[in-house]
Amino acid sequence: MLDNLMTGLALMASVESFIAIFIGLLAGIIIGAIPGLTADIAIILCLPITYSMEPIPAMLLLLGLYCGGTYGGSITAILINTPGTPSSAATVLDGYPLTQQGKPLKALTMALYASFFGGLFSALVLLFAAPSIAHFTQMFGPPEYFCIAVFGLSIIASISNGNIIKGLLGGLIGIFIALLGQDSVSGTLRFTFGVRRLGAGIPLIVTLVGLFAIAELLSRSDYNPRTDATRKQHLKLDHEKLSWAEIKRCLKTMTISSVIGTIVGAIPGTGGGIAAFISYDQAKKTSKYRDHFGHGEIEGVSATESANNATTGSTLIPLTTLGVPGDGCTAILLGAFMLQGMVPGPSMFKEHSDILYGIMIGLVIINILMLIIGRVFTPLYANITRIPYELMSAIIIVYCITGVYSSEASTFQVLLAVIIGAFSFMLRRLGFSVVPIILGVVLGDLVETNFRNSMVMSGNSLSIFVTRPFSLLFLALAVLSIGMFFYKAAKDRKKQKTE
Numbered sequence: 476m477l478d479n480l481m482t483g484l485a486l487m488a489s490v491e492s493f494i495a496i497f498i499g500l501l502a503g504i505i506i507g508a509i510p511g512l513t514a515d516i517a518i519i520l521c522l523p524i525t526y527s528m529e530p531i532p533a534m535l536l537l538l539g540l541y542c543g544g545t546y547g548g549s550i551t552a553i554l555i556n557t558p559g560t561p562s563s564a565a566t567v568l569d570g571y572p573l574t575q576q577g578k579p580l581k582a583l584t585m586a587l588y589a590s591f592f593g594g595l596f597s598a599l600v601l602l603f604a605a606p607s608i609a610h611f612t613q614m615f616g617p618p619e620y621f622c623i624a625v626f627g628l629s630i631i632a633s634i635s636n637g638n639i640i641k642g643l644l645g646g647l648i649g650i651f652i653a654l655l656g657q658d659s660v661s662g663t664l665r666f667t668f669g670v671r672r673l674g675a676g677i678p679l680i681v682t683l684v685g686l687f688a689i690a691e692l693l694s695r696s697d698y699n700p701r702t703d704a705t706r707k708q709h710l711k712l713d714h715e716k717l718s719w720a721e722i723k724r725c726l727k728t729m730t731i732s733s734v735i736g737t738i739v740g741a742i743p744g745t746g747g748g749i750a751a752f753i754s755y756d757q758a759k760k761t762s763k764y765r766d767h768f769g770h771g772e773i774e775g776v777s778a779t780e781s782a783n784n785a786t787t788g789s790t791l792i793p794l795t796t797l798g799v800p801g802d803g804c805t806a807i808l809l810g811a812f813m814l815q816g817m818v819p820g821p822s823m824f825k826e827h828s829d830i831l832y833g834i835m836i837g838l839v840i841i842n843i844l845m846l847i848i849g850r851v852f853t854p855l856y857a858n859i860t861r862i863p864y865e866l867m868s869a870i871i872i873v874y875c876i877t878g879v880y881s882s883e884a885s886t887f888q889v890l891l892a893v894i895i896g897a898f899s900f901m902l903r904r905l906g907f908s909v910v911p912i913i914l915g916v917v918l919g920d921l922v923e924t925n926f927r928n929s930m931v932m933s934g935n936s937l938s939i940f941v942t943r944p945f946s947l948l949f950l951a952l953a954v955l956s957i958g959m960f961f962y963k964a965a966k967d968r969k970k971q972k973t974e
Contacts (some may be wrong), residue, residue, distance in 0.1 A: 483832025499539020507547025514544025562747025562783035569775030587849040593781035594842035596733040597788030617928035622949035629953040649915020689896025725777035736785025747783030754782035
């Protein structure tokens, strides 16, 4: 292995590789920060550029876009309550409240450090433990994926802002959105109400932009600059820097969340969004500051960002060892590898070990350079909060509409985003949290597909979920998660009565 590492380092250490990494990271961060545009779109746009490049610089350019786009989504999630990418949806829970408290620089710095920590952790795991982890996840099938999704849905209880009924209803709304369109098994149309264009379902980008960005703009439609107190106050961002004590306090959370993100990312079909929500729930339950979560707790930002960035390296584990893409970005990277004459799968480490190790070492360098670039530009990001809201709202709506339209070049998708935004605005007025809806959207299709596949495997017997060890483990974790929520709720009620 040492020989492979040295050979890979020698192949990667070229001027062309470092230029590719820098361009990929910078472009990825910018694109990831634009609501509606994701790392997937960035990779697709840059894929033709890699045709004439050498394999290592070509893949490092795309991986730079991948990592930069995943981190970049946290910028708008923190500053304008709109996640730039699906994996940053959980970051708004504590990131945006920090901005409202006049602490955007602190939140952005924590997001950067956590993204670097999680990304570097998973890149090192990929480098040293890819074959072993891939062998472990190879034992997972539809029953395990279904139980993981159920475990993810169990988190709704703890992110419902104290109203479990509205949280469950929100989750059901999200699942309904996820199931809308053509049935993946029978091919019949569901819940389309006679609208043929809904047959393909509603893209996640459209849902995110509607639920967060457009709903946020509608909720502030009565904005008056003359009565805005923040217009009369100059935010002293330099006095809200992240302290070493806060970083030290979050180290344990970042480590646990990075482990969770790495494991979740190594399981095909999951992704950063699921890892972020699971890690946030775990951090909230174990933190001494659990009551601050959802109101601007820096640990919440560290949990979500270290988890979703930890998937960037681990999603490559099933891709490089099994030929199975872990998420949308790695599905595109699968094609990129094949364009370079490398077929991902069990034989890839044997046939292209030198190039593969060069790429994996490059992924470590990508995360280190991401930290350096972020340190330079983070203070500039924080100044976005000083832009007058009437100008910012115009910029946001233009970017959102552009991002939605560019995904499929369809004005119908733009109309859907506006309708979802109006619906989300009404739900907010009724006291619903948007986060359970997003969780339902992300996990809904995963639950249905793997449940039906499990039923085919077992001859319609539910026993398959309790007779397989890992399925039973994740079901037990789901029950434990729900039980802890009700235990804490009962404990809080008892405490209030004694007071």
